[in-house]
Amino acid sequence: MFWAENWIGTGSLELRFRRLYNLSCQKREPVKNMGYWENGVWRWSFRWRRRLQGREVGWFEELTGVLRAAQLVENKQDSWVWELEGGGSYSVNSSYVFLQGQNLGETNPVFSWIWTAPAPSNIKAFAWRVMLGRIQTRDNLLKRQVIHTAAEALCPLCGRVEESCSHLLFTCPAALLIWYDVYAWLGVSTAQIPVGEVHLLQFASIGSNKSQKLGEVAIWLTVVWSLWCVRNRIVFSGVSYLKTKFWSRFSLNRGSG
Numbered sequence: 001m002f003w004a005e006n007w008i009g010t011g012s013l014e015l016r017f018r019r020l021y022n023l024s025c026q027k028r029e030p031v032k033n034m035g036y037w038e039n040g041v042w043r044w045s046f047r048w049r050r051r052l053q054g055r056e057v058g059w060f061e062e063l064t065g066v067l068r069a070a071q072l073v074e075n076k077q078d079s080w081v082w083e084l085e086g087g088g089s090y091s092v093n094s095s096y097v098f099l100q101g102q103n104l105g106e107t108n109p110v111f112s113w114i115w116t117a118p119a120p121s122n123i124k125a126f127a128w129r130v131m132l133g134r135i136q137t138r139d140n141l142l143k144r145q146v147i148h149t150a151a152e153a154l155c156p157l158c159g160r161v162e163e164s165c166s167h168l169l170f171t172c173p174a175a176l177l178i179w180y181d182v183y184a185w186l187g188v189s190t191a192q193i194p195v196g197e198v199h200l201l202q203f204a205s206i207g208s209n210k211s212q213k214l215g216e217v218a219i220w221l222t223v224v225w226s227l228w229c230v231r232n233r234i235v236f237s238g239v240s241y242l243k244t245k246f247w248s249r250f251s252l253n254r255g256s257g
């Protein structure tokens with residue numbers, strides 16, 4: 001089902017493009033009826049209840065962008081693929097690892113580190129939402145159609161990649177500058193991990209006893225919270241990060257200890 005099913009891998013198109021779906025005359029068609037093959041090239045063919053106008057045209061462009069990522073193959077049967085294994089076959093081990101990763105209930109040790117760290121409760125609550133993937137980064141806004149284009153979803157710090165929680169806080173070049181300096185200050189060198197939970201646990205492990213570990217968690221919370229505040233200041237003031245006082249001060253102070 002072209003609109004209803006997650007055949008493209010990034011969610012149902014009906015949910016993502018609700019307005020276009022409402023205008024479609026092909027609401028219940030399978031993918032193969034949404035276009036035709038022409039000399040080995042797949043051509044999409046949409047029918048709408050009326051001409052698209054205004055923002056609908058932009059959404060349609062976005063839809064065709066999404067569809068460009070879909071590789072349709074002529075004369076080949078559909079088949080199920082287990083995405084967690086390279087070979088596409090199901091394995092118990094890969095599902096076990098996946099489910100472990102999903103286990104972010106309150107019993108997860110990362111939550112007890114967050115809640116017992118010496119930090120203000122709003123910052124702890126923020127970190128808790130980071131762990132659950134519930135902060136309003138632009139990838140989430142795009143999914144919920146609060147924003148509509150890939151350009152609007154770019155990271156406000158670097159402007160190069162779609163903003164996700166993991167990118168913004170852990171892998172963005174701007175965030176990495178901060179993390180590298182924090183690690184240098186603490187006298188450790190380590191690989192950067194893009195998963196919040198593992199990142200925090202690794203950071204806590206810098207401390208050698210419980211109270212030191214809680215101190216490290218407090219530093220971690222400070223960095224993550226500061227990145228979020230800077231990000232918000234940039235988003236809500238519309239200023240490029242290079243022009244903000246924060247970054248100019250930061251670069252001036254680099255190397256001065």
Ligand SMILES: [Zn+2]
Nearest residue numbers: 155157158172
């Ligand atoms: Zn970035």
